[in-house]
Amino acid sequence: MMLEFDLKKAVAEIKKRKANLIAIQIPDGMKTRLPAMLEEIEKKASTEAFAFVDPCFGACGIKDVASKELGMDMLVHFGHTQFVSKECLPTVYIPIEYKADKKAMALLATKLGDKLKEKNIKKIALCSTIQFKEHRTIVGKELEKKRFKVFEGAGKNVEKGQVLGCNYSGIKAVEGKADAVAFIGDGLFHPIGLSFAAKKPVFIAEPVQKEIREIGQEKDLFLRKRIAMIEKTKQAKSIAIWVCTKKGQQRMKLAMQLKKKFETKGKRTYIFTSNLLIPEYIAGINVEAIVSTACPRIAFDDSSLFRQPIINPAEASVVLGEKKIEDYFFDELCELC
Ligand code: SF4
CATH class of the missing domain: 3.40.50.11860 (Diphthamide synthesis DPH1/DPH2 domain 3)
Known part of the structure; x- marks a missing residue:
């Protein structure tokens, strides 16, 4: 699956702030693209840019203080949404998202809908990490077409429908309205966290494997x-x-x-x-x-x-x-x- 990030938005934000010295943070998996990104930002925003290369697992590790100490005007954090409430220098967040295949996601929604019907579930709390936001949007619309009631919770420091490993506040906001939770994404960490946070059945809809399963033994x-x-x-x-x-x-x-x-x-x-x-x-x-x-x-x-x-x-x-x-x-x- 292809990861997408909006470099144009980063350039526009840099120009808007008339920043000359830019620091960049990027997740490890994207580092191979760093030289090209730095070149493009320097060329298109007429600026000097450098990158932090120590591991970046989330926006909890924001490098605003270090950027300021290094004399930067601005920080561009790629990969995640805002986590801390206040940064000490101008900071822009450019989340990285997987591009969704509409047909494949419609099929995934059908499979999920069938599973939910089998369990007599009509109201579902839907969530994903930010990387699968587009997938979640498509699946949510398809489920609504199939007459399911879909809820996406707004939480503390997260977008509507978004979950983080350390923040399930969005799902807690809507779990009372739903019969079950559906997580669009991969891995077990978030679904297990959801099963403790929501105390409702949790289903995983895996966009890569295109499989549906319920969390139980895990x-x-x-x-x-x-x-x-x-x-x-x-x-x-x-x-x-x-x-x-x-x-x-x-x-x-x-x-x-x-x-x-x-x-x-x-x-x-x-x-x-x-x-x-x-x-x-x-x-x-x-x-x-x-x-x-x-x-x-x-x-x-x-x-x-x-x-x-x-x-x-x-x-x-x-x-x-x-x-x-x-x-x-x-x-x-x-x-x-
Ligand atoms: S789960 Fe929370 S604390 Fe851990 S890396 Fe992600 S945002 Fe940071």
């Missing part, structure tokens, strides 16, 4: 793995609470609250901070468990990289006895900050 397996991490952390005598320095992930206040709580439970607790959370950074430090206050994906996706159990603040509340595992909820940065 959620149980996920929960079993997280319970194992929580139980191991309960046994740990020493804990590292890790705070990320990325602007949209900084949760030092929360880390300090957690430190006090763990200390009252008799655990030696330390706060560490870095821009990336990687095992090498604490390889020589003797701690028995980690609480990551950073992006929730780290504790879920990267846990096998760490020799210690790694949990997030929502799971820490179970370790501390404040919540029960039955009340398991996804760590959402927009709610806990």
